[in-house]
Amino acid sequence: MAQQQSQPAAPAASAFVGSAVCKGCHPDVWLNFYKNPHYKSIASGTEPPERTGCEGCHGPGKQHVEARGGKTTIPHAFSLMDTKQTLDTCLNCHGKDFGKVNIRRSSHTMADVACTACHSIHKSTVPIHLLARKQSELCYTCHIDVRAQFSMPFKHRVNEGVIQCADCHNPHGSFAPTWRMGDRPHMVQQALGNEIPCVKCHTDKRGPWVFEHSPVRVEGCETCHQPHGSMNAKLLRRPVVFTLCLECHNDPAPPDRGSGVIAQSATHNMLDPRYRQCTACHVRIHGSNADQNFLR
Amino acid sequence: MRTAIPILLFLAPALIAQQPVAPTPEQVGPARGTNVDDYNITDSVELGYRFADVAGNRGVYRSDVNYGNGIRLLGSSFTMNSKDGHGRFFDEIVLNTIGLGNDPYESARLRVQKNRLYDYNMLWRLNDYYNPALNVAFGEHLMNTRRLLQDHDLVLLPQSKLQFHFGYANNNQNGPALTSIQTFDTRSGFFPLFANIRRSFNEYRLGADINLAGFKLTLMHRWEYFKDDTPLRLDGSITNPFDTTVLQSFTRAEPTHGRSPSWLGNLIANKKWWAVNARFVYTDGNLGFIQNDFSTGIDRIGNNINRQVLIQGEAHRPFSTGDLALSLFPGDRLTVVNNTSFYNQRIDGNSTFLQFDALTQTANVVDFQLLGVRTIANATDLHYKLSNWISVYAGYHYSDRRIQTIGGFAVPGSPADQTFAEITNHQNVGAFGFRLRPIKPLTINVDGEVGRMDVAYTPITDKDYHAITARAQYKVKKLLFSAGYREKYNNNSVTLTTFSSRSRDYMANAGWNPNDRFSLDASYSKIHLDTVGGINFFAAVPRVTLVSGLDSIYVSNVHAATLSARFAVSKRVDLFAGYSITKDTGDGRNSPLPLVTTDPIAQLLIPVQTFPLSFQSPMARISIKITPKVRWNAGWQFYNYHEDFGLFGTYQNYHANTGYTSVLWSF
Numbered sequence: 002m003a004q005q006q007s008q009p010a011a012p013a014a015s016a017f018v019g020s021a022v023c024k025g026c027h028p029d030v031w032l033n034f035y036k037n038p039h040y041k042s043i044a045s046g047t048e049p050p051e052r053t054g055c056e057g058c059h060g061p062g063k064q065h066v067e068a069r070g071g072k073t074t075i076p077h078a079f080s081l082m083d084t085k086q087t088l089d090t091c092l093n094c095h096g097k098d099f100g101k102v103n104i105r106r107s108s109h110t111m112a113d114v115a116c117t118a119c120h121s122i123h124k125s126t127v128p129i130h131l132l133a134r135k136q137s138e139l140c141y142t143c144h145i146d147v148r149a150q151f152s153m154p155f156k157h158r159v160n161e162g163v164i165q166c167a168d169c170h171n172p173h174g175s176f177a178p179t180w181r182m183g184d185r186p187h188m189v190q191q192a193l194g195n196e197i198p199c200v201k202c203h204t205d206k207r208g209p210w211v212f213e214h215s216p217v218r219v220e221g222c223e224t225c226h227q228p229h230g231s232m233n234a235k236l237l238r239r240p241v242v243f244t245l246c247l248e249c250h251n252d253p254a255p256p257d258r259g260s261g262v263i264a265q266s267a268t269h270n271m272l273d274p275r276y277r278q279c280t281a282c283h284v285r286i287h288g289s290n291a292d293q294n295f296l297r
Numbered sequence: 298m299r300t301a302i303p304i305l306l307f308l309a310p311a312l313i314a315q316q317p318v319a320p321t322p323e324q325v326g327p328a329r330g331t332n333v334d335d336y337n338i339t340d341s342v343e344l345g346y347r348f349a350d351v352a353g354n355r356g357v358y359r360s361d362v363n364y365g366n367g368i369r370l371l372g373s374s375f376t377m378n379s380k381d382g383h384g385r386f387f388d389e390i391v392l393n394t395i396g397l398g399n400d401p402y403e404s405a406r407l408r409v410q411k412n413r414l415y416d417y418n419m420l421w422r423l424n425d426y427y428n429p430a431l432n433v434a435f436g437e438h439l440m441n442t443r444r445l446l447q448d449h450d451l452v453l454l455p456q457s458k459l460q461f462h463f464g465y466a467n468n469n470q471n472g473p474a475l476t477s478i479q480t481f482d483t484r485s486g487f488f489p490l491f492a493n494i495r496r497s498f499n500e501y502r503l504g505a506d507i508n509l510a511g512f513k514l515t516l517m518h519r520w521e522y523f524k525d526d527t528p529l530r531l532d533g534s535i536t537n538p539f540d541t542t543v544l545q546s547f548t549r550a551e552p553t554h555g556r557s558p559s560w561l562g563n564l565i566a567n568k569k570w571w572a573v574n575a576r577f578v579y580t581d582g583n584l585g586f587i588q589n590d591f592s593t594g595i596d597r598i599g600n601n602i603n604r605q606v607l608i609q610g611e612a613h614r615p616f617s618t619g620d621l622a623l624s625l626f627p628g629d630r631l632t633v634v635n636n637t638s639f640y641n642q643r644i645d646g647n648s649t650f651l652q653f654d655a656l657t658q659t660a661n662v663v664d665f666q667l668l669g670v671r672t673i674a675n676a677t678d679l680h681y682k683l684s685n686w687i688s689v690y691a692g693y694h695y696s697d698r699r700i701q702t703i704g705g706f707a708v709p710g711s712p713a714d715q716t717f718a719e720i721t722n723h724q725n726v727g728a729f730g731f732r733l734r735p736i737k738p739l740t741i742n743v744d745g746e747v748g749r750m751d752v753a754y755t756p757i758t759d760k761d762y763h764a765i766t767a768r769a770q771y772k773v774k775k776l777l778f779s780a781g782y783r784e785k786y787n788n789n790s791v792t793l794t795t796f797s798s799r800s801r802d803y804m805a806n807a808g809w810n811p812n813d814r815f816s817l818d819a820s821y822s823k824i825h826l827d828t829v830g831g832i833n834f835f836a837a838v839p840r841v842t843l844v845s846g847l848d849s850i851y852v853s854n855v856h857a858a859t860l861s862a863r864f865a866v867s868k869r870v871d872l873f874a875g876y877s878i879t880k881d882t883g884d885g886r887n888s889p890l891p892l893v894t895t896d897p898i899a900q901l902l903i904p905v906q907t908f909p910l911s912f913q914s915p916m917a918r919i920s921i922k923i924t925p926k927v928r929w930n931a932g933w934q935f936y937n938y939h940e941d942f943g944l945f946g947t948y949q950n951y952h953a954n955t956g957y958t959s960v961l962w963s964f
Contacts, residue, residue, distance in 0.1 A: 036337070036378045036389075041412045044382020045456060083682065085632065096567030097513040099506075102574040105624040106634035106678045111690045112742050113732040128376055128391045129408060143768065145781060145804035149822035149857030152879050154361045154912040154938055160316050162395045163402035163422050176576065176620050177638035182696035182724040182750070183674030185759070193500070194519060194559040195578040195618040195640065202446065204468050204498040204523055209555075209582045209614035211646030213668045216755050218644065219700060224755065232855060232881045232910060234360065234432045240908035240944065242433045244849050248830040249755050251794050262755060264833050268484055270841050271834045272897050274945075275539045281434035281487045282479035290553070290586045290648055291608040293664060293704060296479055297588070 016061035020054030023062060026070065030055075030123050038131065039122070058090060058122070079117050087115040100173055107174025108187045114143075119172065140166045147229055156230030169198040169228070180221040197221050199228070210288030214295060216249070217287055224249075243277040317364065318916045318932035319345065319957040320372030320395060331964055335381055341374040345930070345959025347400070353938075353951030356429035356439075361912070362936050363401040363425060364955050370397040371959055387411045401425035416455040422446045426472075431944055434477055437489040442472030450502075458509070462517065464502030471495055476529060480544065481596040481604075486537035488544045490529045498523045504561070515563040523555035523584070534594075543595040555584035557614075572624040582614035584646075605653045612646030630682040636675070643669045662706050669701040678728075686735055690744070692728040697721070700754065722752040743767045753789050756796045756830065760789035775812075780805040795848075798828040814865035824855040836898060844898060850906045852884035873918040873932075883907030889942040909941040920961075931958040 020043060024031040034040050043054045056062055060076025068074040072081055077090050088110065095101055104110055109118075121133035132139055137159050141148035151159050158164050166172070171190040177183040179195050192201035199222045200207040206217070216224045225245055226236045239245040249262045269276040280286050285295040320343050330339040348366050351358045372395050379388040389410050396403040403423040410416040423445050430438040446468045453461040474494050479487040504517030529549035536543050559580035566573050590606040622636040645667040652660045676694040683689060698721070705715035730744035746764045753760040768781035783802040790796060806820035833845040861875035889904035918932035933956040940948050 035380050035382065036376070040382055041456060044388070044412050083685070084688075085629065085680075085682065092567055096572070097508070097565050099515050099563060099565075102563065102565050102576070103622065103636075105572060105632060106622065106636060106676070110632075111678060111680050111692075111730070112744070113688055113734075113740070129406070142777070142806075143770070143779070145779065145806050145820055146783060146802045146822050146824060148806075148820060148859075149804070149824060149855065149879065152857050152859065152877055152912075153855070154357075154879070154910075158402050158424065161402040163404050163424055176618075177636065177674050177676070179616075179618055179640040179642075179672075181759075182698055182722075183638055183640070183672050184676070184694045184696055184724065184726050184748070193521060193557070194561055194580045195616060196580070202444070202468065205470070205496050205525060207523070207555075207582075209584050209612040209644050209646065211610055211612045211648045211664065212666050213644050215668050215700075215702065218642070218668060219670055219754055220758060224757065232853065232879075232908065232912075234357075234428060235430060237432065239851060239905070240432060241905045244832075244851065244905050247832045247834055248757055248796065248828075248849050251756060251830070251832045251834075264843075265835065266483075267835050267841065267843070269835050271836045271844075271901060272838070273539070275486055277901075278434050281437060281477045284434075284438075284476055284478065290584070290610060290612060290646070291588050291650070293666065297590070297608075 016063045017050035017056050018062045018066055019050070020056070022066060023055040027055075034123075036128070037122070052094065057094070082115075084110070084113045084115040087117055091116045100171060103171070103174030103176060105174070107172075109172060110174065136165045136167060140172075150227070150229035150231075153230035153232055155232070155234055155236055157228065157236075168201070178221070180219065186223070206287045208288045210285075210290050212289045212291075212293045212295065214286055214288050241277065242279050243271070246279045318918055318934040318955070319343075319347065319930075319959065321918065321920055321928075321930040321932070321959065321961055330376075332380070335379055335384065337376075337378050337380055339374070339376045339964065341372075341961065341963035343371045343373065343930070343959050343961040345369060345371050345957050347371075347955070347957045349953055349955040351951060351953040353953075354429075354949040355951065356427065357938060357949040358936070358951045358953050359427035360429060361938060362953060362955070363427060365399070365401070367399050369400050369957075370394065371400075371957065372396075374963075382412050384411060410455070413454065413456045416452040418448075418450045420446075420448045429949075431947065431949060434487075435945070437475050437477045437487075440472070440474040440494075442470050442474060442494050444468070444470045458507070460506040462502060462504040462506070464500070466498075466500040466502075468498040469496065478529075478544075478547065480547070480592060481542055481594065481602055484540075485542040485597050486539035488531065488535055488537055488547070490531050490547060490549075492527050492529050494527045496523075496525045496527065511568070512564055512566045515561070515565075517561040519557075519559045519561075521555075521557040521559065523553075523557070525551070525553040527551065540597050541595070541599070542597050544592060545594045547590070547592045547594075549588065549590045551586065551588045553584060553586040555582065557582040570626050572622075572626075574620070574622045576618075576620040578616075578618040580614075580616040582616060582644075583611065584613075585611045603655045607651040607653075608648055610646055610648035612644065614642055614644045616640070616642040632680045633677070634679075635677045637673070638675075639671070639673045641669075641671045643667065662708055664706045665703075666705075667701065667703040670698065672696060672698040686733060688732045690728070690730040690732075692726075694724075694726040694728070696724040696726075698723075720752060720754065722750055722754065724748060724750040738773045739769070739771050741767075741769045753791075756789060756791075756794050757798070757828075758789060759787050762787040775810050777806075777808040779807075794831040796828070796830040798826065801825045816863045818862070819860045820858065822855075822857045824853070824857070826853045827851065836901075838897060847898065847902065849902065852907045854882045854884070856880045856882065869922040871918075871920040873920075874916070876913070876915045878911065878913040880911040880913075881909050883909035883941070904942070908944075911937070911939050911941075913937050926962055926964050928961040929958075930961055932956055 042048045042052055042057050050056060058077060065074040072078045079087055119133060119139050120131045122131055125131040126134060169190055170188050175188050175190055178186060178189060180197050190198050192198040225238060227238055231237060233240045237245060250265050252262055252264055283295040289295045291297045330337045346368050347364055349364050375392040377390040382388055387409050391408040394405040405421045407419040426440060426442050426444060428440050429436050448466040449464060451463040472494055474492045476490050476492045477487045478490055499522045501520045502517060507514045531544060531547040534543060534545040557580055561578045563576045588608040593603050596602050618640040620638045622634060624634045626632055647663055647665040650660060650662045674696040678692040680690050681688060700720045702718045703715055705713055707713040726746060726748040728746040733741040744766045748759060748762045750760045762785060764785040766783045770779035781804045785800045788797045802824050804822040808818045810816040828851045830849045832847050832849045833843060835841050836844045857879045859877045864872045866872055884907045890900060914934060914936050916934035920928050920930045922928050935954055937952040939950050
């Protein structure tokens with residue numbers, strides 16, 4: 002089969018030996034390399050040697066060949082490289098990908114998580130993105146508490162495979178959130194240009210509305226919801242809705258958000274069960290076009 | 298021609314959480330593939346039958362699990378790769394599907410690409426959503442909808458200096474639901490209504506990437522359209538349990554159409570000693586609506602009501618976002634990144650309200666509101682490698698935000714009544730962390746963050762907080778062990794109200810794969826949360842008065858554990874067994890109201906301070922190789938949801954036996 006494949010481009014510079022030489026000693030790697038996205042560099046035949054095939058990532062192979070192998074003779078032996086060296090090497094080609102523009106300041110980079118912690122270039126079992134494993138399993142390896150959240154009774158369907166972590170997060174780093182104070186949460190993907198990722202699917206919560214429930218816009222959906230998973234239905238932070246509302250709407254004074262949000266109406270006798278179901282009347286709690294109290 | 302492709306199934310410990318028992322992780326053995334002309338093809342199809350036997354609250358089962366009976370294409374995978382990278386029409390096709398044929402969660406992912414010419418990616422998803430919503434409106438907001446999402450993305454000339462992007466996304470939500478309305482006056486009760494949800498969202502994208510002089514410029518324009526034509530209605534007379542109001546008929550037509558064109562520009566350069574990225578996004582959100590309610594009934598004091606309400610108007614949200622990130626690499630050991638962001642959105646709109654009671658116009662009010670949010674944030678992050686085994690991280694983040702609100706109304710012929718409020722708040726955050734790698738398999742990460750905000754927007758906002766995260770991981774080829782701790786304390790106490798929350802998470806997991814015949818995976822997390830928030834509300838003690846100085850307390854202690862093992866009993870037989878439990882022990886009490894009290898306020902607040910429940914799921918699976926290409930699989934998964942206290946006196950408990958049998962064919 003190997004003979005049926007195109008021959009790798011010949012090296013142009015003296016230190017480069019070409020992928021055909023690598024194939025001689027590493028047939029196991031070469032065997033499936035045509036399925037690897039990096040094979041495009043060989044197939045194109047137009048890339049310079051420093052961006053082609055094996056040497057595109059590992060550097061010129063002349064010294065390695067002359068030494069008859071050995072990791073230390075490979076200019077870029079990833080198992081011997083630190084996070085920054087790995088990142089620099091990958092960013093030689095991927096540094097201008099729009100999805101990776103924030104990788105230098107991402108939490109992963111700052112925590113010394115190298116590209117190769119998640120991507121397996123030669124032994125990937127996931128054909129797209131060369132992930133070392135299925136995406137959720139990969140993330141759960143470190144984010145154990147998140148793994149527990151997705152095992153709660155009410156959760157987004159990540160384990161079921163219909164949603165992936167990267168639908169909401171950018172593991173390569175994200176732009177500053179356009180909600181809250183621009184600091185937290187980290188690594189959350191913006192959707193539809195510049196909005197909280199929730200509205201990518203929950204388009205009916207996007208608005209704009211004449212009467213916004215301002216915390217939704219200002220502080221984000223996490224004010225009331227736990228997005229990964231919750232022990233409470235509707236992914237709410239509290240088992241019943243009135244405590245959720247009253248913890249903010251607790252100020253009897255006129256609105257001064259330094260000291261709380263205006264309290265509920267004096268007609269709301271909380272000992273009457275109907276007033277404990279705030280959203281039964283305030284049905285448009287995310288925002289309304291017709292009523293400033295979200296009643297219709 | 299057949300080619301052996303050596304794929305090790307268990308290269309490293311796999312952490313799989315509480316996966317559904319099916320589809321079966323492919324264990325046919327090494328994928329061989331078949332060569333056809335200049336292509337290599339691999340394929341895998343799992344066809345099977347699911348069953349589910351549910352006892353107890355089927356509504357919550359559908360909310361949590363939702364698998365039903367029937368034949369399914371449980372999973373499939375197809376790849377086709379050109380062996381020389383010079384296919385005629387394509388060089389690669391990858392297609393993966395899950396649950397096609399009536400599972401509640403279905404997806405299909407397709408990639409077709411030809412080197413240098415095009416790269417097409419498609420994602421199609423379906424989510425059957427059911428929620429009885431007992432906790433938000435006595436179950437009167439039940440939803441039984443189906444959401445279909447698809448996204449198509451095409452890049453032309455993906456390896457050239459000039460690339461073109463085309464995209465289309467669609468999101469439809471349809472299905473029956475309940476909602477409620479409170480009507481006739483502000484003190485009457487609420488009534489359930491039937492809603493036939495019909496929502497759709499369409500997005501079209503057009504853009505280009507231009508590589509020039511070491512910079513890459515990305516330009517993208519989006520056209521987004523949203524439509525909601527959900528009608529509401531009530532057929533037949535209904536009373537509510539709280540007062541004498543009767544709603545005899547109700548219909549609502551509420552067409553809402555929105556469009557949000559947006560523009561994105563991004564410029565990036567990535568050099569040896571520095572990198573820069575600048576982004577600008579502008580989204581012009583617009584939404585027009587009209588609402589027509591018609592209702593008849595009897596109000597609280599016995600008047601016959603025949604009412605039409607017409608509301609119309611429009612809302613706008615111009616939204617600008619900009620980012621400028623500058624990265625410096627003054628040596629091999631140091632990275633410094635400074636990022637400045639701003640975002641500015643102004644949401645305004647007007648809503649004209651007309652009410653006709655028995656054809657008499659009683660109100661003509663224009664309500665309007667503005668919410669403006671402007672934030673400028675600057676973050677400087679520094680990473681320094683001290684030696685081969687230790688590196689440090691430090692960061693300082695500053696944010697300045699101004700929120701303006703204007704609310705008001707105008708009655709024709711009278712001066713407009715407006716209230717204006719403005720809040721400016723600032724946040725300072727300092728962060729520090731270090732990474733240790735004393736030996737190659739062992740990594741230790743510790744991070745700390747302290748934040749201070751002068752004015753918090755809501756009483757539960759992170760105001761004065763600190764967060765600590767620590768994690769250690771030991772990883773060798775056959776063994777993974779990691780343990781971590783995370784805490785976050787927030788204190789948002791101001792003059793009139795107090796709020797504090799404390800979360801502490803403890804976690805550990807382990808994976809062990811001594812050989813390819815056996816693997817073991819275990820994890821445990823404890824997620825603790827306790828919050829205390831000062832609340833005020835009105836209550837009848839003995840008449841409706843403001844009750845203040847109370848605390849809303851919430852305590853949650855979630856213990857989550859998983860254990861799973863896989864055995865290759867023989868060359869033909871694989872066994873898998875797993876168990877998962879998530880249990881909230883609450884604050885340890887045995888009953889919702891442990892103290893005997895006649896105080897109605899205590900009876901209101903104490904039972905909602907904690908909500909212990911458990912959700913557990915054992916599962917087992919057997920997979921037998923019939924031929925080198927065919928396996929037979931069968932699995933069972935049990936779900937048990939148990940609320941210790943019930944919600945409003947209602948226990949939503951259920952248990953379910955689910956399972957499947959399937960045939961997996963692959964090559």
